[in-house]
Amino acid sequence: MAAEGGSGSMEGKEPQAVVTYYRLEEVAKRNSEKEVWIVIHGRVYDITAFLGEHPGGEEVLMEQAGRDATESFEDVGHSLDAKEMLKQYYVGEVHPSDREGERSESSGSACRSCWSNWMIPVVGVVLLAVIYRFYMSENKLS
Numbered sequence: 001m002a003a004e005g006g007s008g009s010m011e012g013k014e015p016q017a018v019v020t021y022y023r024l025e026e027v028a029k030r031n032s033e034k035e036v037w038i039v040i041h042g043r044v045y046d047i048t049a050f051l052g053e054h055p056g057g058e059e060v061l062m063e064q065a066g067r068d069a070t071e072s073f074e075d076v077g078h079s080l081d082a083k084e085m086l087k088q089y090y091v092g093e094v095h096p097s098d099r100e101g102e103r104s105e106s107s108g109s110a111c112r113s114c115w116s117n118w119m120i121p122v123v124g125v126v127l128l129a130v131i132y133r134f135y136m137s138e139n140k141l142s
């Protein structure tokens with residue numbers, strides 16, 4: 001009975017639950033015509049079989065081999081079809097430690113701007129309070 005229930009619940013599960021993570025240095029090794037991997041938006045794609053089929057040519061893909069091709073992929077303004085095609089070459093995700101590098105860099109700069117974003121109003125309020133107090137004490141004197 002219990003076994004039956006167990007297999008029943010397994011059937012409902014998607015097989016995509018297991019994610020393979022790759023370090024960027026691992027991806028970087030796949031940069032020859034024998035094997036080409038690229039990273040787009042933190043996902044790793046094995047595009048070896050796609051090289052000869054790419055409407056934009058093999059050369060542009062070889063230039064990005066083993067690298068993060070997000071920018072060049074987006075710059076071209078690929079169609080939705082092209083984005084759908086990507087899925088069939090998916091092999092895994094960039095390892096979280098390699099992604100953190102990107103994130104902490106960007107969140108670092110974002111935080112710097114948050115800091116100045118709330119510092120400006122705070123300084124403004126303090127200045128207003130000082131001016132107000134000064135103004136009130138002047139009024140009391142006269």
Ligand code: HEM
Pocket residue numbers: 045047050054055056057060061064069072073076077078079080081082083085086089
């Ligand atoms: C696996 C990843 C990629 C897929 C599935 C893909 C797919 C496609 C497809 C389907 C097209 C035809 C136009 C469209 O539907 O948008 C295209 C065109 C093109 N792709 Fe890619 N592409 C990939 C990666 C790249 C990369 C990394 C570059 C880097 C520069 C690139 C550069 C181009 C260029 C230059 C064109 C020609 C655009 C034109 O003639 O208007 N593609 N690609």
